[in-house]
Amino acid sequence: MNPERGSGTRTYFSGQHIVKAENLLKKFDDFVAVNRISFQAKTGECFGILGPNGAGKTTTIRMVYGFSPMSGGSLKVFDLDIVTDWRQIKSRIGVCQQENSLDPDLTVLQNLEVFARYFNIPQKEARKKATGLLDFMALDHRLNAPVAELSGGMMRRLVLARSLINNPDLLILDEPTTGLDPQSRHQIWERLEALREQGISILMTTHYMEEASRLCDRLIIIDHGLILVEGKPGELIQQHVGKHVIEIAGPTQELRSFIQSTQFPYEDLGHRLIVYCEEREDLYQRITRDFCKEGCLMRMATLEDVFLKLTGRELRE
């Protein structure tokens, strides 16, 4: 399970912040996609950018990897300026884009070898590195398969392997597990965790809260191009939702009035009540005893509760 990150003599970027964005602005004509946001990703951490569709996640990280020019503000990666030092920056990052950009004209191994050339990695070294990475990503049995023959999960793993070909200091992942089955997602997560242990820094977007909770040390939730909150997943849950959530399906009018009288924060979705509470077993007991025998459950609060509370429940399409 070792992706052979160089020969062990490799030194990672040692500055404090691997990404520093200040007043980052992106406009498309009159539309402001990213509205002067500032954030800093620390070296060695996994930093998440969360948000609903169209919030500005992809636009933000595209600026970080030098694909989209900024409309304003400043952006430093490895303490280098993306405007003037884009080539040095891009040679030290690995990017997994959202859309599949594997080369269908080439085989699995050729995809990595050709990609290595874009980084001016010598052929012999590239071959060694590529086979090591395919081994790490459990693709070593498909070296000569055309990309089109791979499953969705395998393609994602190949994209991830490809993004590691240059021994990046920073890995940028744009929705790394969207559209994958649970087995493939867990496999990707395990690989990312293994990489973390080796010291790689990660900047990622996702709209899977489970993924963010598991992988991210810190994260921001953005919407309409603005940062809503920033912090560690656990702290954000504690701060914005509390410890527990009681979900009540098909609440009666009596129950509604009762919840209102308890002063607990809650959301009324019509057919469903969601009550946010600290450790108050008695509230749950009282509800189940006096109001409803079924259709009521208490669970741990999750990042998804924070997300929905902050960004609302209406559809984003």
Next chain:
Amino acid sequence: MIETSSTRISRRFLRVWQRNLKVYKKSWKISFIPPFLEPLFYLIAFGVGMSGLVGEIHHQGSQISYVSFIAPALIGVSIMYNSFFETTYASFVRMYYQKTFDAMLATPLSLEEVITGEIVWGATKSLIATVIMMVVISFFGFIRFPEGFLLLPLAILGGIAFGSIGMFFSGIVANIEMFNLPVFLFITPMFLFSGTFFPIENLPHWAQQAALLLPLTHLTSLARAFSYGQIHLSMLWEIAYLLLFSIIFFPLAILKMRQRLIK
């Protein structure tokens, strides 16, 4: 080699070229058939079928057979086709459907290098086709050497010019079907009216003037001169005219691709 970020075009464009070469080599046995068979078909059809009707042609004060008149023009047409179709349909598929350019732009490659690599690859396809066609046509004795070797740099020059024009269209078309427009309004008329199958002197005066504006007219004329070994100074103007197309359309192609891809 030290590459600073400020150089937008470095030798790294060769990496893009190498990618296309690698893919080409996977199917070279099929890829080299069209440039091999195409001149054969034309030479047979026009040489055997048509020359009886046409007889001999007046060219630069001498009488030549119809087949030897069209043989060098076939090379000119092939230079145009190979680079133009490479940087239109083929590049568009890589850019739009395969997201190959997006992947490249997440590496130290610049957009300028990606586009340059594609255009130079288009010119390389022209060169490969020219070499294969030269072998076939020489076999019939229609190319005089060593002057004939000048067809090789001509293939690169013409390839860059038509490759840049093709890439410009790739930068502006909304979808792949729209390439039909430049093909039918620009490429096909050139194929017919650039002194390829009959001397442009046969056209009415106004049409002759119009034909002189077409880049293929000059490419064909140069291909003929190099094949017959009739080198003269006025050809510099024709070379300059092809260069002009490259100089105009190469930066224009980069500009349009930048507007299309960089958001």
